[in-house]
Amino acid sequence: MAIKVKNPLVEIDGDEMTRIIWQLVKDELLFPYLDVETIYYDLHVKVRDDTDDQITVEAAKAIAQYGVGVKCATITPNGARVQEYGLKKQWPSPNGTIRGILDGTVFRQPIVVKNVPPTVRTWKKPIIIGRHAYGDVYKNQEILVPGPGKGELVFTPADGGEPTRLTIQDFKGPGVLQGIHNTEKSIRSFARACIMYAISLRVPLWFGAKDTISKTYHAFFRDTFQEEVDAYKAELDAAGVVYFYTLIDDAVARVMRHEGGFLWACMNYDGDVMSDMLASGFGSLALMTSVLVSPDGPMEFEAAHGTVQKHYYAHLKGERTSTNSTATIFAWTGALARRGELDDTPDVVDFTKKLEAAVIETIEHGTMTKDLVSVAVGPTDQASTEGFIGAVKARLEAKL
Numbered sequence: 468m469a470i471k472v473k474n475p476l477v478e479i480d481g482d483e484m485t486r487i488i489w490q491l492v493k494d495e496l497l498f499p500y501l502d503v504e505t506i507y508y509d510l511h512v513k514v515r516d517d518t519d520d521q522i523t524v525e526a527a528k529a530i531a532q533y534g535v536g537v538k539c540a541t542i543t544p545n546g547a548r549v550q551e552y553g554l555k556k557q558w559p560s561p562n563g564t565i566r567g568i569l570d571g572t573v574f575r576q577p578i579v580v581k582n583v584p585p586t587v588r589t590w591k592k593p594i595i596i597g598r599h600a601y602g603d604v605y606k607n608q609e610i611l612v613p614g615p616g617k618g619e620l621v622f623t624p625a626d627g628g629e630p631t632r633l634t635i636q637d638f639k640g641p642g643v644l645q646g647i648h649n650t651e652k653s654i655r656s657f658a659r660a661c662i663m664y665a666i667s668l669r670v671p672l673w674f675g676a677k678d679t680i681s682k683t684y685h686a687f688f689r690d691t692f693q694e695e696v697d698a699y700k701a702e703l704d705a706a707g708v709v710y711f712y713t714l715i716d717d718a719v720a721r722v723m724r725h726e727g728g729f730l731w732a733c734m735n736y737d738g739d740v741m742s743d744m745l746a747s748g749f750g751s752l753a754l755m756t757s758v759l760v761s762p763d764g765p766m767e768f769e770a771a772h773g774t775v776q777k778h779y780y781a782h783l784k785g786e787r788t789s790t791n792s793t794a795t796i797f798a799w800t801g802a803l804a805r806r807g808e809l810d811d812t813p814d815v816v817d818f819t820k821k822l823e824a825a826v827i828e829t830i831e832h833g834t835m836t837k838d839l840v841s842v843a844v845g846p847t848d849q850a851s852t853e854g855f856i857g858a859v860k861a862r863l864e865a866k867l
Contacts, residue, residue: 469502470818473810476802477529477767478505481539482512484775484852487782488792489539491853495860496822497799500867501815506533510561512542516554523561527568530765534809537802538565538769539795565767566600570653571759572660573598574730575742575771577749578756578797580830582843586748592728594745597664598738599657600759602649605735610644618644647684654688656762658695661732664760666699666706671729673711675718675737688734746771751838753791758801768801770794778852789837790852796826796859818867825862834858 480489497503508526515522530536542548543560566573576595612618618635635644665672674692676685689712696703696710703710713721715737722731722741733741746755755771771794778788800819807815830839833846836855840847850858 469500470814471812472501472503472803472806472815473812474806475504475506475533476806477526477533477536478507479526479536479538479767480507480509480511481541482510482774483540483542483779484782484788484790485540485770485772485795486511486774487779488790488795488852488856491856492792492796492799495856496796496863497803500818500863501803503803510539510541512544512548512552512554512558515541515558515561516552519555520558520564523564524568526561527565530565530767531569531761531763534765535802535806536765536767537798538562538767540770540772540774542774560605562769563600563605566759567606569759569761569765569767570656570763571600571761571765571767572657572664573600573738573742573757573759574664575738575746575755575757577745578754578793578827579749580754580827582831582833582845583750583754583839584844585750586842587723589724589726590748591726593749594722594725594727595664595668595670595730596738596742596745597657597661597730597732598742599654599733599735600738601653601657601735603647603735604645607645607647609646612638612642612644614641615639618642620646649684649688651687651691654691655695657732658692659699660760660762661730662695662699662703662708665708665730666702668730669706669708671709671711672696672703672732673713673718673729674732675713675715676734677715679714685734692732742771750842751791753794753836753838755794756797756801757794766802766805768798768805770798782852788852789849789855791836791838792852792856793826793830797823821866822859822863825859825866828862829855829858 506529541561544554544557549557574595574597577593579593616638620633620635621630623630676688678686678689746752752772757769757771759767775790778790782788800823804816804819834848834850837849840849
């Protein structure tokens with residue numbers, strides 16, 4: 468008899484090869500064993516285009532309503548994608564839209580398997596990235612400067628006061644301008660989410676910025692984060708969590724020599740870049756979990772990697788693919804475990820633990836996809852996309 472999942476979760480479908488994997492995971496590893504209702508949203512790039520991206524907004528609001536969402540990887544279209552899919556425009560990142568609506572912080576953590584050793588020999592424990600998921604370059608405005616002229620930063624007070632004007636550059640010829648922003652509310656939310664996550668995991672908390680150069684913007688992050696740390700000092704002390712601030716370049720240097728086992732809070736762009744570096748360093752982007760945590764409680768789980776475009780084109784030609792579904796499976800198990808915790812259904816949580824164990828054991832016994840074969844130690848058996856999921860299914864059924 469299928470295990471009953473008491474309440475629905477929001478399911479967000481995506482694009483290309485990850486869309487193929489998404490369906491395989493549901494058909495082979497989830498729906499045969501679970502009685503679960505999903506509130507389905509299709510964020511295929513053409514559906515987003517047809518709805519003027521309103522489907523993305525609706526999906527985010529649904530996560531806020533139901534408390535748990537699970538998301539497939541999606542395309543953020545550039546000029547080439549606009550032509551390929553015949554889109555109206557270059558729509559914004561769906562992840563960015565959802566993060567903005569939920570005011571969430573993204574936490575990414577590597578999935579550690581014994582036979583895929585970290586590239587950095589000092590890393591012994593997972594390093595968790597907490598990425599501020601609002602503002603900065605992801606919500607910017609840019610100007611392609613055609614020729615000589617003055618580029619300015621202007622703030623006009625809402626109360627009718629005198630505008631503040633700062634000259635960014637007196638251009639003598641063509642160039643480029645960018646304006647970015649953040650808000651105190653969002654920065655405090657980010658700091659609190661990182662603090663509470665570090666307390667829940669009982670791991671040290673790091674934060675790095677470049678306040679020596681950016682004496683206002685980055686310094687505001689530094690000071691606001693410190694204020695929140697001071698406000699939660701009793702809780703941090705009780706959990707044995709130590710807070711450490713340093714310059715972002717020093718943090719990067721320290722990370723390369725550290726054993727791991729800490730939460731690294733990063734500004735938006737830093738978190739974007741460093742999470743991919745850590746994923747690669749620990750084995751593969753497909754061995755990286757990602758969860759968006761809203762300060763109001765809702766969570767959205769997804770794979771940290773993209774849509775695997777190259778494999779998708781091979782799949783369309785009928786060619787054999789070897790695409791790693793680990794992070795997609797863990798997105799589903801993370802969401803289902805959260806649903807089980809909220810619903811007080813321990814049998815659902817137990818199922819997710821067994822499925823995760825089946826995935827890890829499959830890899831550790833040598834059956835893995837092409838991306839891991841090149842970095843694994845010991846004997847390996849390169850599996851196809853479907854073959855890997857089939858091997859996981861066999862181990863799962865043995866556990867059930």
